[in-house]
Amino acid sequence: xxxxxFRPVGLHELALVWDMGMGEFPPxxxxxxxxxxxxxxxxxxxxxxxxxxxxxxxGFVGFVTSFDVDKAYLSGLEPHRVGSSEHxxxxxxxxxxxxxxxxxxxxxxxxxx
Numbered sequence: 001x002x003x004x005x006f007r008p009v010g011l012h013e014l015a016l017v018w019d020m021g022m023g024e025f026p027p028x029x030x031x032x033x034x035x036x037x038x039x040x041x042x043x044x045x046x047x048x049x050x051x052x053x054x055x056x057x058x059g060f061v062g063f064v065t066s067f068d069v070d071k072a073y074l075s076g077l078e079p080h081r082v083g084s085s086e087h088x089x090x091x092x093x094x095x096x097x098x099x100x101x102x103x104x105x106x107x108x109x110x111x112x113x
Contacts, residue, residue: 002068002105005037005090006044010052011061014110022108024101028094035097039079039088041066041111066111073103 007025009017016026025035038044041064048062077090092100 001071003071003074004066005039005069006041006111007035007037007065007067007108008044008048008052009063009065010057011063012057014063014065017065017108024104025097025108027097033094035092035094035100036089037069037092037100039090040086043086043088044111064111065108067108068105069100070103070105073099 013026017024020026028035038047044064048064052062074090077092079088079090081088
């Protein structure tokens, strides 16, 4: 069984995901110790618009990706509410990114802006 998650990304990260065959997320930079996939598209769109869209490192544009993750992997993670009830995200330490990527089922898709 899988669960669909969303990840807001900038232009440069989307290009890296593309280069990696749309099957995994790229390694984090030293200044990025955590990967934050989110539980719903509304929150992902908010981040893409408000954060990525105003960030030079993101190319001043935000995209939303969607992907399915094995529920068994997610069961070992605690979702974090970081605002309203729709602000739900998972905190994946950068050192665990390979395990997270291995739990992705199918391809990462662009779900919108």
